[in-house]
Amino acid sequence: MINIELFKNTISEKGKSIKDVYVFLNIDSSTLYRKMIGESDFYREEIKKICELLEIEDPKPIFFDS
Numbered sequence: 001m002i003n004i005e006l007f008k009n010t011i012s013e014k015g016k017s018i019k020d021v022y023v024f025l026n027i028d029s030s031t032l033y034r035k036m037i038g039e040s041d042f043y044r045e046e047i048k049k050i051c052e053l054l055e056i057e058d059p060k061p062i063f064f065d066s
Contacts, residue, residue: 003065004036010062014054024053 011021022032025046034040042050042063051059 001038001065002036002042003062006065007036007062010054010056016054021050021053025049 008018011018018032019029022029025032027046031040035042035046047059047063050056056062
């Protein structure tokens with residue numbers, strides 16, 4: 001399950017916005033929000049792209065929070 005607060009904080013720390021993320025992924029804003037609240041899952045390729053955009057070295061704390 002995604003750690004939403006850490007995800008949002010990381011976006012902010014990198015000087016990006018939620019819009020930057022969904023535009024970069026080429027998905028609709030509602031799709032991103034569904035993924036963030038757990039109604040849908042992030043695809044592996046999406047996680048890789050987000051890590052690239054936000055310069056995340058270890059996605060586990062954000063995307064695989066227990």
